[in-house]
Amino acid sequence: MGRIVGGFATSHVLFPPTGVEAQAGRVLDGMMEMRARIQALKPDLVVLAGSDHLNNFSLAMQVTLAVGVADTFTTLGDGGAPSVTFRGHRPFAEGFVRHAGRRDFDLVQAEELRPDHGMAIPRLVIDPENVLPIVPLYINCNMPAPPSPGRCYRLGGVLKEFVETGRPAGERVVVVGTGGLSHWLCLPEQGKVAAEFDLDFIDRMVGGRSEELAALSAEHIETASGNGGLELTAWLFMAGAVPKARGEKLYYEPIPEWISGMGGVSLTPIDVAG
Amino acid sequence: MTAAPYRVHKLIQDLMRDPARAAAFAQDPEPTFNAFGLAEPEKALLRDGSPGALHALGVHPNLQMKYARLRAKPPPAGAAPGGGGPLAAYLDRLTRA
Numbered sequence: 001m002g003r004i005v006g007g008f009a010t011s012h013v014l015f016p017p018t019g020v021e022a023q024a025g026r027v028l029d030g031m032m033e034m035r036a037r038i039q040a041l042k043p044d045l046v047v048l049a050g051s052d053h054l055n056n057f058s059l060a061m062q063v064t065l066a067v068g069v070a071d072t073f074t075t076l077g078d079g080g081a082p083s084v085t086f087r088g089h090r091p092f093a094e095g096f097v098r099h100a101g102r103r104d105f106d107l108v109q110a111e112e113l114r115p116d117h118g119m120a121i122p123r124l125v126i127d128p129e130n131v132l133p134i135v136p137l138y139i140n141c142n143m144p145a146p147p148s149p150g151r152c153y154r155l156g157g158v159l160k161e162f163v164e165t166g167r168p169a170g171e172r173v174v175v176v177g178t179g180g181l182s183h184w185l186c187l188p189e190q191g192k193v194a195a196e197f198d199l200d201f202i203d204r205m206v207g208g209r210s211e212e213l214a215a216l217s218a219e220h221i222e223t224a225s226g227n228g229g230l231e232l233t234a235w236l237f238m239a240g241a242v243p244k245a246r247g248e249k250l251y252y253e254p255i256p257e258w259i260s261g262m263g264g265v266s267l268t269p270i271d272v273a274g
Numbered sequence: 275m276t277a278a279p280y281r282v283h284k285l286i287q288d289l290m291r292d293p294a295r296a297a298a299f300a301q302d303p304e305p306t307f308n309a310f311g312l313a314e315p316e317k318a319l320l321r322d323g324s325p326g327a328l329h330a331l332g333v334h335p336n337l338q339m340k341y342a343r344l345r346a347k348p349p350p351a352g353a354a355p356g357g358g359g360p361l362a363a364y365l366d367r368l369t370r371a
Contacts, residue, residue: 015360028364054336059283080361082369121361129371142336144277186325186335227335 002167004160005272006041007242008034009177009235010125010250010264012050012118013079015257023253027262030251031125037266038126043174045089046126047159047241048119049137049234050178055116062143065155066108068115068136069093079117081124089133092167096135099162105155110138122178139237141179141230146218152233153214156240177238179231181261187227195254197224198261201232206265208246210239228260235265242269278332282320285310286337289344296344303345
């Protein structure tokens with residue numbers, strides 16, 4: 001059986017540090033700490049969960065949950081992240097989709113993807129040498145009918161089951177959720193940051209209480225943390241893959257100039273923590 | 275926010291995937307507005323193009339950002355490149371193994 005050896009989550013944007021140099025520095029330090037911890041775990045592959053920003057999926061065909069199954073992906077080059085080609089992991093990705101189907105999750109298999117900044121910036125954080133296979137898992141919370149937080153959390157549990165029953169012995173998998181925290185994109189409230197909500201979300205997640213967060217409705221999260229805050233469903237997917245795990249806040253900075261609450265966490269699976 | 279009619283979203287999505295059509299739109303949007311069968315109030319809000327107008331029309335937030343780029347005139351030939359993008363200050367650490 002394989003094992004999920006670590007769960008992480010992080011915001012997936014960076015903006016120029018002008019005027020917020022200290023905060024930007026702490027955000028980057030937090031991301032670099034996440035890199036160090038992931039590299040120390042020596043994963044064989046990473047499952048990277050997050051949303052597309054209507055660059056690959058569109059309102060013409062509103063896909064909410066999808067897995068990139070291709071052998072390679074070339075990032076879009078938006079958001080300041082250079083366009084890079086990285087390896088996927090077809091056997092893992094296709095196997096997960098089949099396993100999820102047996103657990104009542106019908107996931108879309110995506111062959112043609114140009115992962116945008118939501119995946120590209122975290123990938124740059126995780127794997128600067130570009131050596132790890134990365135399976136992109138799309139939780140498109142920006143679709144008009146987004147998947148519920150509970151469903152995303154349960155899908156994480158299905159991933160854990162797949163890794164433990166369907167993958168080779170000794171395989172080490174890290175799961176990373178990306179996006180958030182609170183932000184109101186292209187809405188009148190843009191620039192508002194719900195720091196209290198963000199910190200409560202982080203505290204509960206690193207305190208082993210992610211199930212409570214998964215019980216929140218999408219409407220509640222959107223009202224409390226903005227349309228961009230719904231990207232926290234990717235954090236919940238990650239948390240579902242390491243149930244009851246505790247961990248640490250790696251960074252949190254409310255940065256209205258970046259229209260976002262910026263944060264990251266590290267969770268240690270309970271079978272790894274002992 | 276009530277969502278914009280799909281024809282508005284389709285206009286933005288289709289232009290994103292068609293550079294030639296997008297270039298023509300940047301020069302003169304009216305033929306494109308007509309081709310997608312937009313109503314006059316929809317055209318007026320898209321001509322305005324401000325965040326408030328696009329929000330009032332109900333344009334999807336991600337598509338609002340793309341619409342702004344579609345409306346931007348290309349820089350004049352020979353113009354100096356911009357400031358290196360939003361990650362410029364971080365790329366050294368991000369790309370250093």
